[in-house]
Amino acid sequence: MNALRLLPRRIFAFIARDFRLFVSYRMQFFLRIVSVLAVVTTLFFISKIFAGFTDPQFSQWRDPLATWLTGLAVLNYFMTGFSSLANSIRQEQMQGTLESVLLTPINLPTVIVASSAWDFLETTFFSFLYLFFGRVFFGVQFRGSFLLAFLFLLLTTVVLSCLGILSASFAMVFKRGDPFGIFIGAGSALFSGVFFPTQLLNTYAGSKLGSISLILPTTHGLDGIRQVLIEGHGFAQVTQPLIVLLGFLVVLLPFSLWVFGRAVRRAKREGSLIQY
Amino acid sequence: MSDLTISIENLSKTYPEPFRRLRTFFGRPVKEPVEALRDVSFDVHTGEIFGLIGRNGAGKTTLTKIVATLVQPTTGSVTVRGHDSVNHDEQVRRDIGLATAEERSFYWRLTAEQNLLFFARLHGLADRFAKQRINDLFAKLELDEVARRRFGELSTGNKQRLAVARAMLASPPVLLLDEPTRSLDPLAAARMRDMIRSLAQQDPPVTILFTSHNLAEVETLCARVAIISRGRIRAIDTPKNLRDLTSGSELVHITVSNGEKVSFTRQHNDNRLDETIRNLQTQGERIIDIETERATLLDVLERYETAADTDRKTDERT
Numbered sequence: 001m002n003a004l005r006l007l008p009r010r011i012f013a014f015i016a017r018d019f020r021l022f023v024s025y026r027m028q029f030f031l032r033i034v035s036v037l038a039v040v041t042t043l044f045f046i047s048k049i050f051a052g053f054t055d056p057q058f059s060q061w062r063d064p065l066a067t068w069l070t071g072l073a074v075l076n077y078f079m080t081g082f083s084s085l086a087n088s089i090r091q092e093q094m095q096g097t098l099e100s101v102l103l104t105p106i107n108l109p110t111v112i113v114a115s116s117a118w119d120f121l122e123t124t125f126f127s128f129l130y131l132f133f134g135r136v137f138f139g140v141q142f143r144g145s146f147l148l149a150f151l152f153l154l155l156t157t158v159v160l161s162c163l164g165i166l167s168a169s170f171a172m173v174f175k176r177g178d179p180f181g182i183f184i185g186a187g188s189a190l191f192s193g194v195f196f197p198t199q200l201l202n203t204y205a206g207s208k209l210g211s212i213s214l215i216l217p218t219t220h221g222l223d224g225i226r227q228v229l230i231e232g233h234g235f236a237q238v239t240q241p242l243i244v245l246l247g248f249l250v251v252l253l254p255f256s257l258w259v260f261g262r263a264v265r266r267a268k269r270e271g272s273l274i275q276y
Numbered sequence: 277m278s279d280l281t282i283s284i285e286n287l288s289k290t291y292p293e294p295f296r297r298l299r300t301f302f303g304r305p306v307k308e309p310v311e312a313l314r315d316v317s318f319d320v321h322t323g324e325i326f327g328l329i330g331r332n333g334a335g336k337t338t339l340t341k342i343v344a345t346l347v348q349p350t351t352g353s354v355t356v357r358g359h360d361s362v363n364h365d366e367q368v369r370r371d372i373g374l375a376t377a378e379e380r381s382f383y384w385r386l387t388a389e390q391n392l393l394f395f396a397r398l399h400g401l402a403d404r405f406a407k408q409r410i411n412d413l414f415a416k417l418e419l420d421e422v423a424r425r426r427f428g429e430l431s432t433g434n435k436q437r438l439a440v441a442r443a444m445l446a447s448p449p450v451l452l453l454d455e456p457t458r459s460l461d462p463l464a465a466a467r468m469r470d471m472i473r474s475l476a477q478q479d480p481p482v483t484i485l486f487t488s489h490n491l492a493e494v495e496t497l498c499a500r501v502a503i504i505s506r507g508r509i510r511a512i513d514t515p516k517n518l519r520d521l522t523s524g525s526e527l528v529h530i531t532v533s534n535g536e537k538v539s540f541t542r543q544h545n546d547n548r549l550d551e552t553i554r555n556l557q558t559q560g561e562r563i564i565d566i567e568t569e570r571a572t573l574l575d576v577l578e579r580y581e582t583a584a585d586t587d588r589k590t591d592e593r594t
Contacts, residue, residue, distance in 0.1 A: 006400040009397055010400075013394055013398055017383065017390075021385055024385045095380065095383070096381055099381060100395070101398065102346060103344055103346070103369060104369060104398035105367075105400070106366075265348075268346075268348045269292070269348050269350075270291060270292060271289075271338070271341070271346075
């Protein structure tokens, strides 16, 4: 109960720490903003090649720039949900600060959740920048319920965080060579429909390879968000991706927490929690 | 001094070879598990400064980390103020502060003050109280002038003092101090020792588990000392009793006015020193200096190390 009461203060402690570390590298911040603008501008010019040529069967791709920007912004977010939990442990291990953090009356799950809070704030800002630059400089229009899109974003991020917990468990025991990272990281950009419709995978790479996209939560999350923001669909029309995501959550949440508990016990037994 | 603050019972720790079964399955070489501690038992009383001495790799760090809940014991138990270090680890961490000489345990791009504020928040201290506490600790440990400097810019001595300040942030009733004066100049080290002594004497007193390779410092500060070697506690007693156990005699050198030296060995409980002084004075000699050479903690440590070596060889033979 006491830990729950102190949770906001502890999350704030990590956010304040990471903000201070972040602003100590001002140049990096500035360059990242410039790089987002450069990507959006590049995509704008590429999208002009396809103006008027989009296949009508791909309803989400009528304005490729809007679809790419949503894809990049959301993928950015999803990847943070997936990777930041394991990264927070890895980073503290490598810096040598994990031991001193774990010496405070704070449990490991709190450390992981709180130390990834800043990543989410930072990603929210940069993901928003993709949409903001698209809207302000290139007139990209988004419609539909932003609340419903946010629900998809939240749900997919939680599902990916479950995979992130598995990844963090792996980092704790094996230290490096996380298979979840390779599967989700490389797989999402290729199979989730960030840059092209997933239906093309079936057409050109065969149904077996195409079906990979169906087992990635990012595919369903991205599809739901695009249905809402680009096609303007309401709740009744997006129940299918919503149910799939809830299915992922029901399976992955208890499983990942069970694996995490075992990994922590193992690392404490071996005395390897702070090694990297 | 009768309350127990730290109680260690039959504590053993063996670091297993990770993925032993997997390695065996793939025919990879398997190393033997490392036995870091074997059947360690002792108590530390409230307000006591308890010293732990031993060679590198003797098991001091493992023992400290188990008390600090960072590592779980294989068998046995550690209780801090009645709380088990495995089952009530958060409560134990609330009661202890650990200061190590590890520089990498801080954020190098944050200032000394920002570092401590971060850890104070993790301890659940409200910002206003935390800032006041940090200022008090900076004053006490003479860190005021470097409070706003980045950790990476601090001298090794100041980094060490900051580690001690961090351990004291939440005013824990138990401090685990691992070589707290290692990088300090002689004056700063003396002040640190005074502070440690005053912590144990304050009301309520702080209980201190102190490890150091500076045996003179251990002798000055600690009420009792445990000698640890190859994971086993070889002896626990007051520094004086440990010295007496090793050698009940001392070598005495008396220098008289003409520069001559009279040297002899005496037992601690005999009256040979009185007799010799009396005889010299009767002969009209003026005594200008008396020096004694007693067994030191180093002698004690050497003796137990030799015994441990013998034990090991016997174990290997059997």
